[in-house]
Amino acid sequence: MFEIKSEIQKKIEKNVMRVEKPARYIGGELHSIKKDPEQVKMRVAFGFPDLYEIGMSNLGLQILYKVLNDIPDVQCERVYSPDVDFEGIMREEEIPLYTMETKTPVIDADIFAITVQYEMLATNVLNMIDLAGMEIFAKDRKESDPFVIMGGPCTYNPEPLAEVADAFSIGEGEEVWVEIMDKFREWKESGKEKIEFLKDLCEIDGMYVPSFYEFDYNEDGTIKEIRKTYDKAPDLIMKRIVQDLDSAPYPTEPVVPFISTVHDRAVVEIFRGCTRGCRFCQAGMIYRPVRERSKDKIKEIVKKQLEATGYEELSILSLSTGDYSQVEELVTELMQLCRESDVSMSLPSLRLDSFSFKVMDEIQGYKKSGLTFAPEAGTQRLRNIINKDISDEEIYSAARQAFELGWNSIKLYFMVGLPGETDEDLAGIAQIARNIVDIYKEQHGGKTGRLNVTVSVSNFVPKPHTPFQWFPQNTDAEFSRKHQFIKELIKPMKCVRLNYHDSATSYLEGVLARGDRRLNKAIAEALRLGCKFDGWGEHFDFQKWLQAFDNTGIDPEFYARRAWGYDEILPWDLIGTSVEKEFYLEENKKAAAGEITKDCREGCNACGVNKVFRC
Amino acid sequence: MKYLVKWTKQGSMKYISHLDIMRLFQRALKRTDIKLRYSEGYSPHPKMSIAQPLSLGYTSRGEYIEFETQTDLAAEDILGRLAGAMPEGIDIVSCSVLKDTKKAMGAIITKGEYLIGCDEAKTGKEIKALCEAAAYFKSMEKILVKKVQKKSGKETEVDIRAKVRSITVEEASSERALIRVVVDTGSNSHLNPELIIVKLKEYMGEKLQGLEFHVQREEMYTESEKGELIPLYLLG
Structure with a gap:
């Protein structure tokens, strides 16, 4: 009944019942790994700067947890952002940020790795470092503090966090983390100063040590020059990828949470990358080239995972399921496998073809939840500009089929604020909804019955490493006017509901996405003013952010709402995705001319990827 | 099966x-x-x-x-x-x-057995106060506690003493105190041991209000016609 506990454990015990969902903070989940301390030479605390329920749903962290713990003398432990209630108690009771597995302070680890999945986590990243008891800026930290190494999709523009991180790992982490730990082992045994390890890291492809680069600026605020301060630091940091997914490590025994999380299910990633080349989509560019996992390997993973977890649901993961080369065979066989083991299946991002409908009909049965289409833009003209390959006719025939099969709930995703957009394109959004309602009525004797159409409008945020990376983001006023414009058109349709995103959030996302090194101080200031969990509506405080920009002399408009010069040095120019800047420029021109670029499976578009990686 | x-x-x-x-x-x-x-x-x-x-x-x-x-x-x-x-x-x-x-x-199920423990009462005085509170609890014929009814929202008084079959101090050392209770548990009549702790704290006086207790369920029982406790695992 009474156990022996460490000081931190006692403090956690004493307080954790006072907070919402104590199970977020206790660890001990199935397949979490605790090693014999005798065996462990290096400890990595792996941080996910968001709530446990979000972080536990992230496949990337589960993969790297396995990769690191597969190294015999490495112990990798997980760390998540505490919710504000527990953070308050941690600060009051002086509980430092600790690891889930052994409840030891993060500051005692060798490396504090942090995965940055989206821009709005910036303050949470800094807050984790602060909660760990370290200085926020790398230059102020002690020799005894762990190295802070960041990675994840958001670090394809690492600059807004470049003064906080000691190093960044750009791209996929499976291979590079083994190399990092090898270098670290050597360095630790050598007993040298921290700076020497950072120099060692420069020998590893994909590693970016920001303190070895300095940025000079022109009077207009644009970047004049990037200078290296360590001559052996690479001129371009090319992302890392795993070329062959079949031989890549995959967590067949993932950590299974006690409490329900966002994606509380078995998950198998079927391929990486995308060939479609939508011009607004960062994922479509940075994850190139397409690499498929073989059908047999996928099935093997699924079997092992289901056996090891007892999950009651399986989901498959990729940027677009429908593009898997043997999608019909794969889905059919996985469905068979799931039936045999009493597991339900969820299939995101299928194409709108008859096979998909057959499959969805079978999966969802009587309980048809809803179908989702993402036309992204309201007219064919604008869809050509953004290179989104879906036609009106495809949408309508899909809707027709869906209604025939008994669906009566449809979700449509659009963006506003796209390059070249006019009011006609906005009206097109409402028109698509109207036409879908009409199709339903046609089939149901003129009645809308149980029909439910949701039009979801997000605000376009130009992202680095895309053909639209130079584009000025719409202002709040523009976004608001566009939301209102669509709202008025949709209002008369009783069965259509409109959702749109908060413009201020999109603005901040835009600033952080294309931010440079000068933003580090603004983010730190925002944290000081109390900003955290900025991606959560209930916590986001835009006024505080404006205050933080003001206090640090940053003009956020400069980043989000300026038409960037095509010949400008971009803050992320040091980072290579293997897609060439010339390709983005070419695509940008084609967009302006309304020309499409075909899916690269139909012929190479010479984006540059095959000069570095195997396509 | x-x-x-x-x-x-x-x-x-x-x-x-x-x-x-x-x-x-x-x-x-x-x-x-x-x-x-x-x-x-x-x-x-x-x-x-x-x-x-x-x-x-x-x-x-x-x-x-x-x-x-x-x-x-x-x-x-x-x-x-x-x-x-x-x-x-x-x-x-x-x-x-x-x-x-x-x-x-x-x-x-009609009864549940619990251990109410405290390893924070460090001084002999505190332990003694806790033992006395338990003895006092036992000696009472009725212990009324106010309770708000879920459906009607009305406040009623419940006699929790009647729901406690036994309460004994099992251990009272300088390190810890353990009190064993058997209380009504189940859909007919139910008592959350938390209410016993509230009363014990009350009897111990204001000084010890901050003490933290830990509760452990030990067993659950059904009763024979004669009122003997039969632990659930014996069923089947």
Whole structure:
């Protein structure tokens, strides 16, 4: 009944019942790994700067947890952002940020790795470092503090966090983390100063040590020059990828949470990358080239995972399921496998073809939840500009089929604020909804019955490493006017509901996405003013952010709402995705001319990827 | 076949709620290839239930779960399979076949045994005060506690003394105090041991209000016609 506990454990015990969902903070989940301390030479605390329920749903962290713990003398432990209630108690009771597995302070680890999945986590990243008891800026930290190494999709523009991180790992982490730990082992045994390890890291492809680069600026605020301060630091940091997914490590025994999380299910990633080349989509560019996992390997993973977890649901993961080369065979066989083991299946991002409908009909049965289409833009003209390959006719025939099969709930995703957009394109959004309602009525004797159409409008945020990376983001006023414009058109349709995103959030996302090194101080200031969990509506405080920009002399408009010069040095120019800047420029021109670029499976578009990686 | 499994909830498992424990067992059964029977109807759910949910934060040495399987398995087989599939903090104690498949556990349980412990009362004075409070509690004929009724919202007085079958100080050393209670537990009459702690604190006086108590469920019982306590694991 009474156990022996460490000081931190006692403090956690004493307080954790006072907070919402104590199970977020206790660890001990199935397949979490605790090693014999005798065996462990290096400890990595792996941080996910968001709530446990979000972080536990992230496949990337589960993969790297396995990769690191597969190294015999490495112990990798997980760390998540505490919710504000527990953070308050941690600060009051002086509980430092600790690891889930052994409840030891993060500051005692060798490396504090942090995965940055989206821009709005910036303050949470800094807050984790602060909660760990370290200085926020790398230059102020002690020799005894762990190295802070960041990675994840958001670090394809690492600059807004470049003064906080000691190093960044750009791209996929499976291979590079083994190399990092090898270098670290050597360095630790050598007993040298921290700076020497950072120099060692420069020998590893994909590693970016920001303190070895300095940025000079022109009077207009644009970047004049990037200078290296360590001559052996690479001129371009090319992302890392795993070329062959079949031989890549995959967590067949993932950590299974006690409490329900966002994606509380078995998950198998079927391929990486995308060939479609939508011009607004960062994922479509940075994850190139397409690499498929073989059908047999996928099935093997699924079997092992289901056996090891007892999950009651399986989901498959990729940027677009429908593009898997043997999608019909794969889905059919996985469905068979799931039936045999009493597991339900969820299939995101299928194409709108008859096979998909057959499959969805079978999966969802009587309980048809809803179908989702993402036309992204309201007219064919604008869809050509953004290179989104879906036609009106495809949408309508899909809707027709869906209604025939008994669906009566449809979700449509659009963006506003796209390059070249006019009011006609906005009206097109409402028109698509109207036409879908009409199709339903046609089939149901003129009645809308149980029909439910949701039009979801997000605000376009130009992202680095895309053909639209130079584009000025719409202002709040523009976004608001566009939301209102669509709202008025949709209002008369009783069965259509409109959702749109908060413009201020999109603005901040835009600033952080294309931010440079000068933003580090603004983010730190925002944290000081109390900003955290900025991606959560209930916590986001835009006024505080404006205050933080003001206090640090940053003009956020400069980043989000300026038409960037095509010949400008971009803050992320040091980072290579293997897609060439010339390709983005070419695509940008084609967009302006309304020309499409075909899916690269139909012929190479010479984006540059095959000069570095195997396509 | 219907089975009754006794299990413990220790360490940090005390923070895992009733619903999450249900899911944990469901997944453990799935991993060990024990196929549950499902109810019929529009949204079938597995035939499985945990008797008398334990308050979040309590540990236990006497939890029970019952479930029906699609195929008949030896009780020892189930015990062995589940024992290997549990996280640290949950131990499988026993498994028996339930012959009476109609009655649900919730309807059979009438009493629960708990240990109320405190390892913070460091001085002899504090320990003494706690023992005296327990003795005083025992000596009372009636202990009325105000309670708000869930449905009507009306405030009523409940006699909690009548719901306490026994209360004894089991240990009172310089390190800790342990009080063992047997109280009404179940759908007919139920007492949360938390209310006993509230009263003990009251009897101990203001100084000791801050003491932290820990509660552990020890066993759950049904009663014979003569009123003898029969621990649940003996059923079947």
